Amino acid sequence: MVLEIIKSSWDFFLEVSPYLLLGFLVAGVLYVFLGEEIIKRHLGSGRSSVVKSALLGVPLPVCSCGVIPIAASLKRQGASKASVISFLYSTPVTGLDSILATYALLGPVFAVFRPIAAFVGGVLIGLGVYKKDGSTVLTESATHRRKSILDGLHHAFLYMPGEIGKWIIYGVLLGGIITVLLPSNIGVYLSNPYLAYPLMLAISIPLYVCATGSIPIAAALILKGLNPGAALAFLIAGPATNTVTITFVFKELGKKIAAIYLLGIALSATIFGILLDMTAKYVNLRIPHILNGTMTKNTTIETVSAIILLGLILIAWARKRFKKERKIDMNLKLKIANMSCEGCVYTIENRLKRLEGVRNVKVTLRNREVLVDGEVPTETVVDAIEDVGYEVEGMEELN
Numbered sequence: 001m002v003l004e005i006i007k008s009s010w011d012f013f014l015e016v017s018p019y020l021l022l023g024f025l026v027a028g029v030l031y032v033f034l035g036e037e038i039i040k041r042h043l044g045s046g047r048s049s050v051v052k053s054a055l056l057g058v059p060l061p062v063c064s065c066g067v068i069p070i071a072a073s074l075k076r077q078g079a080s081k082a083s084v085i086s087f088l089y090s091t092p093v094t095g096l097d098s099i100l101a102t103y104a105l106l107g108p109v110f111a112v113f114r115p116i117a118a119f120v121g122g123v124l125i126g127l128g129v130y131k132k133d134g135s136t137v138l139t140e141s142a143t144h145r146r147k148s149i150l151d152g153l154h155h156a157f158l159y160m161p162g163e164i165g166k167w168i169i170y171g172v173l174l175g176g177i178i179t180v181l182l183p184s185n186i187g188v189y190l191s192n193p194y195l196a197y198p199l200m201l202a203i204s205i206p207l208y209v210c211a212t213g214s215i216p217i218a219a220a221l222i223l224k225g226l227n228p229g230a231a232l233a234f235l236i237a238g239p240a241t242n243t244v245t246i247t248f249v250f251k252e253l254g255k256k257i258a259a260i261y262l263l264g265i266a267l268s269a270t271i272f273g274i275l276l277d278m279t280a281k282y283v284n285l286r287i288p289h290i291l292n293g294t295m296t297k298n299t300t301i302e303t304v305s306a307i308i309l310l311g312l313i314l315i316a317w318a319r320k321r322f323k324k325e326r327k328i329d330m331n332l333k334l335k336i337a338n339m340s341c342e343g344c345v346y347t348i349e350n351r352l353k354r355l356e357g358v359r360n361v362k363v364t365l366r367n368r369e370v371l372v373d374g375e376v377p378t379e380t381v382v383d384a385i386e387d388v389g390y391e392v393e394g395m396e397e398l399n
Helices: 002-033 036-041 047-057 067-076 081-093 096-106 108-130 149-181 184-190 193-204 214-223 228-240 243-252 255-280 300-321 342-353 378-387
Strands: 332-336 358-364 369-374 392-397
Touching: 002 096, 002 149, 002 214, 002 300, 047 081, 047 108, 067 081, 067 243, 081 108, 081 228, 081 243, 081 255, 096 108, 096 214, 096 228, 108 228, 108 255, 149 214, 149 300, 149 342, 184 193, 193 228, 193 255, 214 228, 228 255, 243 255, 332 378, 342 358, 342 369, 342 378, 378 392
Parallel strands: none
Antiparallel strands: 332 369, 332 392, 358 369
């Protein structure tokens, strides 16, 4: 049985690997040419900013946790709450990498519906809070740095595999487990929309599910009988939020906006799921062969891509696990309240390293600590951390 799970998981991994590598490459290009400064510049006040927020968020490969510091930074610099909530919804639901992976496992109809749902849902939720939020003017970002091709390659093939690699592994493993262990007669229940939709929403809204890692899970559930619309609802609501995101919206944007946000997610996921089910009556979804139990022989491209992707994930893991720590005296230690993932570590490190006078930075996720060495005012360090959306809850001069 274990071998069956491994084989089924590997089949999922083979299918998505070429598309994920291509998605990572495109993510690197976006990182260079569509940086955070450009995003901030377009998210001011007015209804058009809500549309721009959703439109800019759709292609960005940022998870529901990683989008929080960007959203917090946008809010701090004057973006309207409507723009922030629109961006906060549309960004993690999908990205170019997950669109390509969705096409690989679930076919073209799913790959089209998902980004449309991210865009339309982001616009509608943003407009839902527009009247409540006053008109604000976005200030110009004071931090601008031209990114190089090497920065893009680093982001694509080191940062991206390190950030979502484990969620891809978890996703394909869970997909394999569902495929092998879930009884086939459960389809009687999963195909019932009155049971399937509430179940998918109840599972996906509070939990962290990566936009890419959720795809093998949805694919395996479809294989077991889940109706396509409920699977799409899972793909929308799962990546859109989790308990960390809900807490952020509740604290930073208020109770009413948090309620609109959660209700908007549930309604958007359900409505687009129902639309997909209606479409399926007239259009062949063309779900790939892996879901029809007729997995074809693996191609060389899939095998090589899977080996490369697995190697990149292992390299990213080894860099974190076995990174040699240089003995450097630090002169400032800060405690960060809302640091929760490796994306947070990456964001804080890169922001502080750009400060003039900073010689070294060490960010520890486990202890939620930031150690800084250099000749730079403490206030400057704190402002830089808060500028990217994190809260400094304590500090200590070490020298």
